[in-house]
Amino acid sequence: MSGTAPEPAPEPTPEPSLEARRAYELDRAHVFHSWSAQAELDPMVVTAAEGSYVWDGAGRRLLDFSSQLVNTNIGHQHPRVVEAIQTQAGRLCTVAPQHVNDQRSEAARLIAELAPGDLNRVFFTNGGAEAVEYAVRMARLHTGRHKVLSRYRSYHGGTHTAVNITGDPRRWPNDQGAAGTVHFFGPFPYRSPFHSASPEEETERALEHLEQLIGFEGPDAIAAIVLEPIPGTAGIMPPPPGYLTGVRELADRYGIVLIADEVMSGFGRTGRWFAVDHDGVVPDLMTFAKGVNSGYVPLGGVAISERIAATFAHRPFPGGLTYSGHPLATAAAVATIEAMRDEKTVENAAHIGEAVLGPGLRALAERHPSVGDVRGLGVFWAVELVADRATKEPLAPYGGTSVAMGELVAACKAAGLLPFVNYHRLHAVPPCTVSEAEAREGLALLDRALETADRHVRAH
Structure with a gap:
């Protein structure tokens, strides 16, 4: 008889509650999930x-x-944010965006206060993809140009322009080659596309590559460079020193709008309010969503520099959303930012x-x-x-x-x-x-x- 103790029996898997089982069955019968083969899901x-x-x-x-x-x-379930939503729901659930509401005004003030440089105007959207769509529209109208440069290994959203700007495989089934987007390689020392031997060399070669691409595509045709200061879903790749500063200099040299996509990296995620703060770079437009109110109520937006905002001082901006700056969402943003500061x-x-x-x-x-x-x-x-x-x-x-x-x-x-x-x-x-x-x-x-x-x- 062996002296080895028998393996303990595995813990039985707990059974879902009746409510959870019903929710699951209804989901499988009626809910169509994003980015998924529906029959293969087990959410x-x-x-x-x-x-x-x-x-x-x-x-x-x-x-x-x-x-x-x-x-x-x-x-x-942060109590201050939950309470702010409940309080706002009791006094004003919704209002059309052409009217002033105090929560939208205060949220815009707080975001402008946190944003770098002169990003003092805020256009609110319902999420990050819409924010990117509208930032690109602003850049194209401001410059009178059409092309947009964005990097491979990036994600900017699932709507038409945003998914074409995206540099990961989710773009492939949706890419019709008609959105005026051109992709470039960004720095990635672990899997360097430039065969670099050091972070400094990676920065130098990545910037040379980007400037060559600008030359080949025609500087006078390029409206914007869109990039995540630190790419998120594509791999969380902090850029080597000097890269973002170099991109800012290239954008200035060729009159190109620099759009920083801070949807995932913004509002504290990197240990600063925004990822661009690590390099002291000020973009012309900055998109945000997610962390602005932790998704408690859908909210996104574009922080706009004074120079680009001035383009639309006496020229109507051709865009809008029924729920832009929704009171419940912006009340959640105000409470989130205030709680993050206090705590x-x-x-x-x-x-x-x-x-x-x-x-x-x-x-x-x-x-x-x-x-x-x-x-x-x-x-x-x-x-x-x-x-x-x-x-x-x-x-x-x-x-x-x-x-x-x-x-x-x-x-x-x-x-x-x-x-x-x-x-x-x-x-x-x-x-x-x-x-x-x-x-x-x-x-x-x-x-x-x-x-x-x-x-x-x-x-x-």
Whole structure:
């Protein structure tokens, strides 16, 4: 008889509640999901959330290391934001955008106060994609030009112009080659398209490439350069020193409008109010959404420089939205910004990145051969997973997924961690309000889950 103790029986999977089961069945019968093959979906039911956690239909608690779609910067169910929405609903639920409402006015003032330079005017939209659409429209009308340059490995939204500007595979089925967009390579030291040997060389070569592209496309035809100061969904790639400053100089040299897409990187995500603040760069237009009110009520917008706003001082701007500056959404934005200031949420995001996530993720990279690269700022980090560190072969193909990544996601959820995964990367993007203890808990859960990815590393 062996002296080895038997393996403990696995914990039974909790059964979903009747309410959760009904919600799931109705979803599968009637809801059409984005970016998905409908028959292949098995979505998780979320019944509650608070702070850095969500609860699924079976009552299991998961640490939200995704911030949903990297938008709940202030955490779930922040009492000040919830109260602001409730109060506003009691006094004025909605009003047409041609009228003044106090919450929209105050939200615009606060955003202008936080934005860099003279971005003092705000056009409100319902989300990030619309913000990009309208920023491009403003740039084209301001310059009288049509072409727009944007980088590969980027995401700018799912509407027509925004998805054509996008530089990842979600553009491919929607790309008709008719939106006047041209893509360029941005800096990415880990997978350098320029074969650079240092960050300085990467900056130099990336800027040379961009200037050559401007020359080939015709400077007098280019209305705007659109870029995420730190690309989000495409891989969280902080640019090497000097790159954003160089892009600003190229835009000025050729009379091109610089649009910074801060939809994902803005409002504290990188440990500053906006990612451009790390380089001291002031764009001509800046799009925002997500973290402006953590998505409690849909809201986005464009912060506009005085020079571009002056174009429309006596010339009507041809665009608008029924829900532009919606009172419930802007009330949530006012409460979010005020709470983030009072509670030093942006400072917390910077501290968590410097003291916990950065060191912790780099330690995981030393222990797990499946981790090829770790990069980020604040609470905005990417873990790049590879099958072979030497060749940097990704653990899933660009634009797709793999068995290995599926197993990793399942292991994370089974351990109690809700991850953000895109292709061969896992992003560590908890709320900006995450505590040190919660961030360390997430790292410990990820440490265990990465053992599943390690099993797919190619042995030499």
